[in-house]
Every structure is written in structure tokens, then in C-alpha cells.
Amino acid sequence: MNLNLTGNHLDITPALRDYVVAKLDRITRHFDHVIDVNVVLAVDKLRHKVEVNLHTRGKDIHCEAIEADMYAAVDMLIDKLDRQVVKHKEKLTGHRHEGAAMKRDAETVETPPGPTAGAPGVANG
Numbered sequence: 359m360n361l362n363l364t365g366n367h368l369d370i371t372p373a374l375r376d377y378v379v380a381k382l383d384r385i386t387r388h389f390d391h392v393i394d395v396n397v398v399l400a401v402d403k404l405r406h407k408v409e410v411n412l413h414t415r416g417k418d419i420h421c422e423a424i425e426a427d428m429y430a431a432v433d434m435l436i437d438k439l440d441r442q443v444v445k446h447k448e449k450l451t452g453h454r455h456e457g458a459a460m461k462r463d464a465e466t467v468e469t470p471p472g473p474t475a476g477a478p479g480v481a482n483g
Contacts, residue, residue, distance in 0.1 A: 359392045366400035368428075374399070377429060381436040389443045391415050399428065408435045417446055 363370055363378065378397055386392055394413040400406075406428040412419040421439045425431035 359386060360394045362394070362396045364396070364398045366398060368399055368401045370399060374428065378432055381432055384436060385412070385439060385443055388440065389414070389447050401428075406431045408432050410435060410439055412439065412443070414446070416450075419443065419446065 359382075361379065361382070363375060378399075382395060382397075391414050392412060393415065396411040396413075398407075398409040400409075404426060405424050406426065407422065407424045408428070408431045409422040410420070412421075419439065419442050421435055421442060423431045423435035423438060425434060
């Protein structure tokens with residue numbers, strides 16, 4: 359996973375960098391096909407804004423959070439991002455098993471038992 363941290367009107371301290379990396383570890387624990395992560399930390403007066411662009415195979419996920427504290431914004435962002443990643447993962451695994459379930463259902467559907475018209479040895483009418 360490639361990680362790119364950017365600060366707008368903010369110097370990224372080693373403590374803040376370590377905090378973001380530790381929180382992103384939660385995302386990679388749920389979904390390990392993460393290719394690239396871009397994190398933008400911005401400060402505008404009393405608003406601390408965190409944005410993430412997460413690039414996976416087949417989908418780009420964007421998420422942002424605004425809070426009064428930078429660490430609270432990172433926590434909120436990771437919660438949102440985690441929900442989106444889990445939803446994406448469930449969609450991927452759901453499609454994979456959906457085709458097998460349809461095939462299995464088609465095999466189990468049989469014609470109802472009983473006499474058919476014109477069958478030998480069966481009296482009609």
C-alpha cells in the first residue's frame with residue numbers, strides 16, 4: 359500500500375503521521391487489496407478537515423470529515439472509510455457467490471412428480 363500524506367496550512371508532525379498510519383491499518387485489516395491511499399489534512403480557522411482517496415482494484419473510494427480537532431476528524435474519517443470498504447468488500451464477495459447460487463437453484467428445480475399425458479401405462483381420463 360502506497361501512502362501519501364499532504365498537509366494544507368499544516369505541518370504534519372511525526373505523531374500525527376503515526377496516528378493516521380495506525381488508523382489506516384484498520385482498513386487494510388478488513389480489505390487487503392488497497393493499492394494507493396492519498397490523505398489530505400487541512401486547517402481553515404477552526405475547522406480541521408481530513409480527506410482520503412483510497413484506490414483499490416476496480417473502485418476509488420473518497421471520504422472526508424470535518425471536526426474541531428484534527429485527531430477527532432481522523433477518527434470520524436476512518437469510521438466512514440471503514441464502512442465504505444466493508445460495503446465494497448461485501449459487494450465483491452456477493453457477486454462471486456451469486457452465480458454459483460443461481461446455478462445450484464436451477465439444478466434443484468425439477469418437474470413436479472405425477473403422471474403425464476400420453477405416457478405409456480397410464481390411463482387417460
